[in-house]
Amino acid sequence: MLRKRLNLFNFDDRICFIVGLSIVAGLVLTLTSVLELCTSSCSEGHKYRMLGMSFGSFGMIFFVALGFIHTLSQRFEILSFTKSLLFASALGGEMMFIIVQKYYIGAWCPVCLGIAACVAVGSCALGYSYIKKHRTLIRNENKGETMKSLYRGLTSTAAVFIGFVIAFLGVAKYDPLEAAQNSIKETLAFGDSSSDIEVYLFTDWACPACRKLEPNLQKMAEACMKEAKFIFVDHVVHPETLNFLPFHLSFLLNNKPKYFQLRQMLTEISETTGAPTEDEIETSAAQLGVTYNELNYSDVALGIKYFTKLGEKFKIKGTPTMVIINREAKKGKKLTGNKEITKDNALKAIETLKSL
Incomplete structure (x- = not known):
């Protein structure tokens, strides 16, 4: 299904703009991390890996893929749910990364926190949009669409947990020796x-x-x-x-x-x-x-x-x-x-x- 061009006076388009902005900001901050232009507080974080890749490299792949899907979702509605699942899993992953910074690294990295904030903003925007649409379906007593919406909500919630578990299992400190x-x-x-x-x-x-x-x-x-x-x-x-x-x-x-x-x-x-x-x-x-x-x-x-x-x-x-x-x-x-x-x-x- 094709969608019309972006219109910031429209609620859905404002959500789309906020989500897109959070992806771009996350990509820029991740690039900053990859180029090691961040503060000395970030240096310890560079010693950790996610599924064998540095946080920066993993983030670049994620945000580029997410940006691509977000762009296509404006023309193909079916990709909107995929985008929501990616944001939900990223939110769970960022929760684990914050725990790593707090209890393993022992220092806060401003860039990493900024990336987590970008993911949180995009997730909150999509979550708010979901809640508003779900309430409308309930008021309209559209049971079929309401159940589909509920299924998507529960799946997205499960994606948060899955993202946390994957990050928990996938994060490891890189030992150069x-x-x-x-x-x-x-x-x-x-x-x-x-x-x-x-x-x-x-x-x-x-x-x-x-x-x-x-x-x-x-x-x-x-x-x-x-x-x-x-x-x-x-x-x-x-x-x-x-x-x-x-x-x-x-x-x-x-x-x-x-x-x-x-x-x-x-x-x-x-x-x-x-x-x-x-x-x-x-x-x-x-x-x-x-x-x-x-x-x-x-x-x-x-x-x-x-x-x-x-x-x-x-x-x-x-x-x-x-x-x-x-x-x-x-x-x-x-x-x-x-x-x-x-x-x-x-x-x-x-x-x-x-x-x-």
């Missing part, structure tokens, strides 16, 4: 990147038992890589391992095609010294046709934190230890020592976990 660790995890991993099975091998460069594992490591690891992700982890039992970790991390990140040759090289060096020099590593790597790339401190620190976090997560008490998990089923198997960490045992554990 965790994001960086997830990124480095994917970079370090060998094998089938699409597999739900993950294999973590914890070793220490000065561990005698770990050195005994090395001769058969490549065959075992490559067999596992066909079925799972495989991640080599430096677990510090002896302090000498910290001297090898930057070199090992560099080879994991930059030289995967020749990784096992480079690992064997590091193993041989670890048998003669606990503190290899950069020149020694460069010379030995060059003999294998590899140019050693020194990592910056932040990358090394991130790798150490990631390896440490894995050791704590899986409660690693010694090396060598292999942890095999099904990420989706949240089940796992731990193998310890040379007698347990074998190709057959690893593949058997992978098959068992894949069947879950």
